């Protein structure tokens with residue numbers, strides 16, 4: 365009830381103002397249609413998650429739950445979603461599945477743990493789900509439903525109140541034609557985007573991004589065993605497993621550049637010998653207060669001051685510079701070399 369009224373008034377306000385509402389996805393820079401405000405997203409996600417937790421059994425495995433929450437909070441610490449209300453819950457369900465609700469509510473089914481196997485495997489799944497939230501994919505889907513598919517506001521408010529079965533029935537009633545034409549390809553785009561952002565996030569949280577490829581290979585094997593490959597390609601919402609793995613391999617060098625094993629203080633950003641030169645010419649800036657970490661392209665003559673301006677961050681305190689694995693004294697006017705890591709006290 366509450367979401368419906370909020371969405372109606374928000375959309376109405378937008379339509380009256382004659383605005384086309386767009387937001388930009390962090391990391392990929394893609395511009396997306398988005399009519400849902402972050403606070404509305406949080407409220408929708410919170411309410412839906414509360415209902416889910418009341419109606420779905422939680423896992424009684426306290427050890428696995430603790431690991432989930434530890435890995436989840438590390439991923440959340442590097443995720444760019446202001447005011448997010450992160451919550452990571454392990455549900456007792458033998459399916460290998462995980463989901464994310466708008467605003468930062470992540471659920472994992474216990475059946476997924478046989479495929480994640482390691483903390484890095486779990487980090488792959490959580491980073492992918494966190495990326496969906498950061499990229500406002502849920503809000504984008506609702507916005508597309510409203511604008512592109514012409515679903516009326518009243519219908520949307522009814523839709524949000526429905527249970528899953530009625531929602532599925534409505535989607536079918538709304539025509540598989542439009543779903544195949546617009547909704548599914550768009551889901552694949554969102555999936556690839558979540559893979560890409562997730563890979564960066566797991567690396568920044570200290571998990572080896574190469575483990576993501578191993579996880580998706582195990583997941584592909586599981587899908588094959590489940591007979592998932594019999595689903596025709598145009599009905600799949602997830603990118604084809606082989607395609608996803610190929611895409612991730614292509615993105616791996618960029619993520620590896622940002623990977624720092626936990627427990628080591630800022631190893632040099634350019635240690636991977638196989639990296640092409642142009643990719644390795646970057647500066648990493650870390651704001652220790654917020655945990656914010658930005659990687660920007662290096663330019664000759666760049667100083668700590670100009671790099672900070674370029675990255676658009678405003679840390680306080682004197683800067684510190686790590687070059688070739690060693691901490692060196694620095695000032696705002698210090699000229700940077702490619703691969704330098706700057707953090708503030």
Ligand SMILES: [Zn+2]
Nearest residue numbers: 492496555558
């Ligand atoms: Zn996904």
